[in-house]
Amino acid sequence: MKALWFDGALKLVEKPIPKPKPGEALVKLRLGGVCRTDLEVLKGYHDFHGILGHEFVGEVVGPPESPLLGQRVVGEISLSCGTCERCRRGLARHCLKRRVLGLKDKDGAFAEYLTLPEENLHPVPSGLPDELAVFTEPLAAALAVEEAAPGGTGERVLVIGDGVLGLLVSFTQALRGRETHLAGHYREHLCLAEAYGVITWLAAELSMTEFDLVVEASGSPSGLELALGLVRPQGTVVLKSTYADRFALRPAQLVVPEVRLVGSRCGPFQAALRLLQRGGLDTRPLISKVFSLTEGPRALKLAGEPGILKVLLSMGN
Numbered sequence: 240m241k242a243l244w245f246d247g248a249l250k251l252v253e254k255p256i257p258k259p260k261p262g263e264a265l266v267k268l269r270l271g272g273v274c275r276t277d278l279e280v281l282k283g284y285h286d287f288h289g290i291l292g293h294e295f296v297g298e299v300v301g302p303p304e305s306p307l308l309g310q311r312v313v314g315e316i317s318l319s320c321g322t323c324e325r326c327r328r329g330l331a332r333h334c335l336k337r338r339v340l341g342l343k344d345k346d347g348a349f350a351e352y353l354t355l356p357e358e359n360l361h362p363v364p365s366g367l368p369d370e371l372a373v374f375t376e377p378l379a380a381a382l383a384v385e386e387a388a389p390g391g392t393g394e395r396v397l398v399i400g401d402g403v404l405g406l407l408v409s410f411t412q413a414l415r416g417r418e419t420h421l422a423g424h425y426r427e428h429l430c431l432a433e434a435y436g437v438i439t440w441l442a443a444e445l446s447m448t449e450f451d452l453v454v455e456a457s458g459s460p461s462g463l464e465l466a467l468g469l470v471r472p473q474g475t476v477v478l479k480s481t482y483a484d485r486f487a488l489r490p491a492q493l494v495v496p497e498v499r500l501v502g503s504r505c506g507p508f509q510a511a512l513r514l515l516q517r518g519g520l521d522t523r524p525l526i527s528k529v530f531s532l533t534e535g536p537r538a539l540k541l542a543g544e545p546g547i548l549k550v551l552l553s554m555g556n
Contacts (some may be wrong), residue, residue: 240253240254240255240256240350240351240352241253241254241350241351241532241533242254242290242346242349242350242351243290243291243292243349243350243532243535243536243539243552244289244290244291245280245281245287245288245289245290245291246288246289247288249281249291249535249536249539250536251532251533251535251536254290254350256351256352257346257352257353257354258354259301259302259354260354262356262357262358263354263355263356263357264299264301264302264305264307264312264354264355264356264357264360265299265300265301265302265352265353265354266295266297266298266299266300266312266314266352266353266354266355266360267297267298267299267300267351267352267554268295268296268297268348268350268351268352268353268554269295269296269297269298269311269369269553269554270295270296270297270369270370270372270373270551270552270553270554271292271294271295271348271349271373271532271551271552271554272292272294272295272373272374272376272377272549272550272551272552273292273294273538273539273542273549273550273551273552274293274294274377274403275402275403275404275458275481276293276342276481277291277292277293277341277539277542278539278542278543279458279481280341280342281539281543284342284481285339285342285343287341287342287343289341289345289346289347290341290346290347290348290349290350290353291341291347291348291349291539292340292341292347292348292349292350292552293316293339293340293341293342293347293348293376294348294373294374294375294376294377295313295314295348295353295373295376296311296312296313296363296369296372296373296375297311297312297348297353297554298310298311298312299312299360300352305357306357307357307360307362310362310363311362311363311369311372312360312361312362312363313360313361313363313372313373313375313376313508313512314340314355314359314360314361315359315360315361315376315505315508316339316340316341316342316359316376316505317331317332317334317337317338317339317340317359317505318334318337318338318339318340318345318355318356318359319331319332319334319336319337320334320335320336320337321334323335323336332504332505340353340355349532349535349552350532350554351532351554351555361375361508361509361512363375363512364512364516366516367512367515367516370522370523370526370551371515371521371522371523372512372515373551374407374511374515374522374525374549375508375511375512375515376505376508376511377403377404377407378407378411378506378511378514378515378520378522379505379506379507379508379510379511380404380407380479380503380504380505380506381404381407381408381410381411381506382411382506382507382510382511382514383503383504383505383506383507384408384411384412384454384477384479384503385411385415386503386506386507387475387477387501387502387503388452388475388477388499388501390417390451390452394417394418394451394452395417395418395420395449395450395451395452396412396417396418396419396420396450396451396452396453396454397419397420397421397422397450397452397453397454397466397469398412398419398420398421398422398453398454398456399422399423399442399453399454399455399456399457399462399465399466400422400423400455400456400457400458400459400462400480401421401422401423401424401425401428401429401432402423402428402456402457402458402548403525403548403549404456404479405421405423405454405456405457405479406421406428406431406432406525406548407520407522407525408454408456408479409421409432409435409437410432410435410437410520411514411520412454413432413435413436413437414435414519414520418438419435419436419437419438420437420438420439420440420450421437421438421439421440422439422440422441422442422445422465423439423440423441423442424441424442424545424546425546426441427546428546428548429441431524431525435520442465445465445469447469448469449469449470449471449474450469450470450471450474451470451471451474451475452470452474452475452476452477453466453469453470453474453475453476453477454466454476454477454479455476455477455478455479455480456479456480457480458480458481459480459484460484460485460486462480463476463478463480463486464486466478467492467493467498467500470496470498471496472496472497472498473496473497473498473499474496474498474499475498475499475500475501476498476499476500476501477501477502477503478500478501478502478503479503522549525548525549526548526549526550526551527541527542527547527548527549527550528541528547528550528551529550529551529552529553530550530551530552530553531552531553531555532552532553532554532555534552535552538550538552
């Protein structure tokens with residue numbers, strides 16, 4: 240099969256079709272989405288070598304006895320051992336032996352096939368197009384903000400970063416009825432959020448006021464600095480960015496104003512699929528371009544350019 244492989248350099252290679260282990264399914268991939276985290280891998284994040292990609296929609300083609308055979312699926316990206324102390328405590332997402340699709344010790348979705356445990360897979364509702372279903376993983380990550388910082392509809396929320404994840408967070412926070420603000424650098428991106436009732440700001444013009452909840456999704460250390468400067472005392476900052484760089488945190492930034500800094504990663508796939516199915520939001524305007532898998536290196540290069548939103552890879556189905 241064709242696959243997009245990274246071993247310090249990014250290249251299209253031929254690899255054997257993976258064989259599913261007991262409890263796993265073989266998935267023939269249809270669409271994959273390029274995430275900013277994939278771009279951070281190219282800079283050394285997780286020191287990952289292998290097949291990139293963790294956002295996908297595909298069809299289960301094996302084994303013959305799989306209950307999901309023939310179904311379109313999306314998949315949760317963390318693979319747990321099921322036996323360690325964390326797994327026994329219900330923290331499988333943080334398994335001590337955790338592998339992560341396309342990011343840590345597990346070949347990913349920028350290929351013609353992948354394997355995943357059947358328990359990681361979620362059927363895609365009939366009628367939901369691939370170009371919407373492929374957003375399930377990032378939309379679930381956006382919904383995870385609610386788990387990290389549950390609150391009432393009266394909260395004032397600021398989202399920093401007008402990339403795909405920041406936009407999805409702003410959409411979902413606004414749909415919850417909260418006064419939601421979005422700060423970014425691209426007027427055309429901010430306009431997409433305004434359709435959901437989001438109040439938008441170019442970052443250079445952001446009103447220096449205070450917010451109950453600040454979600455940092457800029458993908459840059461400067462975004463966290465801004466977030467800590469705009470959250471109210473005893474407010475919450477939810478950190479969504481993952482990047483290879485470091486951030487020099489001064490403890491007084493948290494201790495003196497008694498601010499909560501919360502990390503947030505994966506989220507609820509079923510809730511994301513339901514939201515997409517009922518038409519609660521339309522992710523298609525977030526697609527910048529679709530490439531074939533054979534154009535993978537060019538696709539990731541474009542994805543890293545300023546102002547580009549979601550780049551998709553079509554596996555030729």
